[in-house]
Amino acid sequence: MKLDPAIRDQVLATVPSLRAFAISLCGNIDRADDLVQETLLRALAHIDSFEPGTNMPAWLFTILRNLFRSEYRKRRREVEDAEGRYAETLKSHPEQTGRVEFEEFRAALAKLPADQREALILVGASGFSYDDAAAICGCAVGTIKSRVNRARTRLADLLAIDSVDDFGPDRATRAVLAGGGRN
Amino acid sequence: MGQWGKDDAMKHRKSNLEPVAEPESQDPMARPATSTPHKEARLGREVQARIGQQLRAMYNDVVNQGVPQHLADLVRRLSENDHDQD
Numbered sequence: 001m002k003l004d005p006a007i008r009d010q011v012l013a014t015v016p017s018l019r020a021f022a023i024s025l026c027g028n029i030d031r032a033d034d035l036v037q038e039t040l041l042r043a044l045a046h047i048d049s050f051e052p053g054t055n056m057p058a059w060l061f062t063i064l065r066n067l068f069r070s071e072y073r074k075r076r077r078e079v080e081d082a083e084g085r086y087a088e089t090l091k092s093h094p095e096q097t098g099r100v101e102f103e104e105f106r107a108a109l110a111k112l113p114a115d116q117r118e119a120l121i122l123v124g125a126s127g128f129s130y131d132d133a134a135a136i137c138g139c140a141v142g143t144i145k146s147r148v149n150r151a152r153t154r155l156a157d158l159l160a161i162d163s164v165d166d167f168g169p170d171r172a173t174r175a176v177l178a179g180g181g182r183n
Numbered sequence: 184m185g186q187w188g189k190d191d192a193m194k195h196r197k198s199n200l201e202p203v204a205e206p207e208s209q210d211p212m213a214r215p216a217t218s219t220p221h222k223e224a225r226l227g228r229e230v231q232a233r234i235g236q237q238l239r240a241m242y243n244d245v246v247n248q249g250v251p252q253h254l255a256d257l258v259r260r261l262s263e264n265d266h267d268q269d
Contacts, residue, residue: 002264016247045261105237
């Protein structure tokens with residue numbers, strides 16, 4: 001039995017954002033691509049459980065997140081390391097690193113607790129509704145809202161603090177290095 | 184870099200983000216570690232907008248890479264004979 005090409009195209013169309021989400025979870029591109037691959041295998045093997053007309057991205061994101069979570073439980077330590085390396089991983093794209101501000105943003109994002117970062121990315125970057133994000137994460141809508149709020153507050157906080165350059169000698173040094181030394 | 188400055192954030196105290204009521208302890212892990220209502224009130228519209236912008240820029244960077252060939256091939260292959268894989 002062949003897959004309906006329309007469904008196949010919906011799956012393909014979701015792959016780019018699935019990768020972006022996977023990278024935000026794994027903090028590692030190779031790992032993210034493995035996770036996406038595993039997600040696609042799983043999804044296509046169970047494509048009958050997808051109801052045509054419903055939200056394909058949300059369905060695939062849910063599968064990916066569940067796979068990631070079960071792996072996370074198995075390899076908790078490894079994943080925690082990965083979270084620590086998140087900022088580093090993101091820095092490895094030279095073409096994206098134009099601005100200090102952008103770097104600061106990435107570093108700040110990496111400091112968020114995983115569940116807050118995930119909620120913020122689903123709502124703020126992937127463009128899911130709070131309802132869809134809640135379904136993907138298997139939690140209440142209120143929980144998602146609260147995580148997104150906390151994530152935003154914490155980011156604003158981290159970024160505000162990082163830009164105050166008269167905060168102390170260490171900050172001042174960093175500001176000088178960031179402003180002049182690294183272009 | 185002043186966009187992120189505390190002063191700016193203070194000026195734009197008026198927020199268009201509806202302050203979402205804390206749902207009571209649906210998720211104990213989500214308890215605030217450091218944030219306070221005071222800090223939340225400081226989240227201005229401009230700061231929010233910049234966070235959203237940066238977030239999407241970062242995300243879209245990956246999205247714009249499209250579908251890697253090996254994943255495209257995988258989907259096409261599996262959709263040709265979707266049940267005989269195992």
